[in-house]
Amino acid sequence: MSYTIIEGSTIRFYTSMPFTSISGTVVNPDNVVFNYSVQGQNEVTYRWINPTGDSTGHIVQGSGGTGYFQCDVPTSGNPGTWVWQWGCYPSSGQDVTNTQVYTQGTVIVSASDL
Numbered sequence: 001m002s003y004t005i006i007e008g009s010t011i012r013f014y015t016s017m018p019f020t021s022i023s024g025t026v027v028n029p030d031n032v033v034f035n036y037s038v039q040g041q042n043e044v045t046y047r048w049i050n051p052t053g054d055s056t057g058h059i060v061q062g063s064g065g066t067g068y069f070q071c072d073v074p075t076s077g078n079p080g081t082w083v084w085q086w087g088c089y090p091s092s093g094q095d096v097t098n099t100q101v102y103t104q105g106t107v108i109v110s111a112s113d114l
Contacts, residue, residue: 004108007079010072011107015086018067026067029088034059034071038109039080046071079111 005011013034018026032048048059048069062068069086087102 004110005075007075007077007109007112009109010074011082011109012070012072013084013086014062014070015068015103017103018064019069019088020067028061028066031089032059032069033087033089034069034084035087036073036082036084038078038082040083044073075109079109082107082109 013036019029019032021027028050030050032050034046034048035043037043046054046056046058048054054060058073059069059071062070083104083106085102085104
């Protein structure tokens with residue numbers, strides 16, 4: 001997926017499909033990870049750990065319930081091409097779901113004219 005927005009907005013990144021086990025059961029994995037970088041600079045990583053959540057408050061359970069997540073990220077001061085990715089790693093060893101799916105995309109953040 002690719003989008004263009006104006007700098008200063010907050011982007012809501014979300015999983016449009018739930019995380020599922022190999023058998024197809026919708027699950028909350030042990031570790032849900034959201035990464036992004038702007039213009040190829042340092043990658044920013046947020047991690048949601050089951051069952052305690054994300055200590056930074058960035059990743060939260062999505063409105064779809066189990067298996068769905070969202071992450072709100074402000075764009076102020078970060079115009080350019082954003083590359084983002086949802087993942088499920090590393091496994092803590094307790095994740096019997098073997099869920100390794102991810103989705104990724106880009107967002108173009110245009111400098112604000114205001």
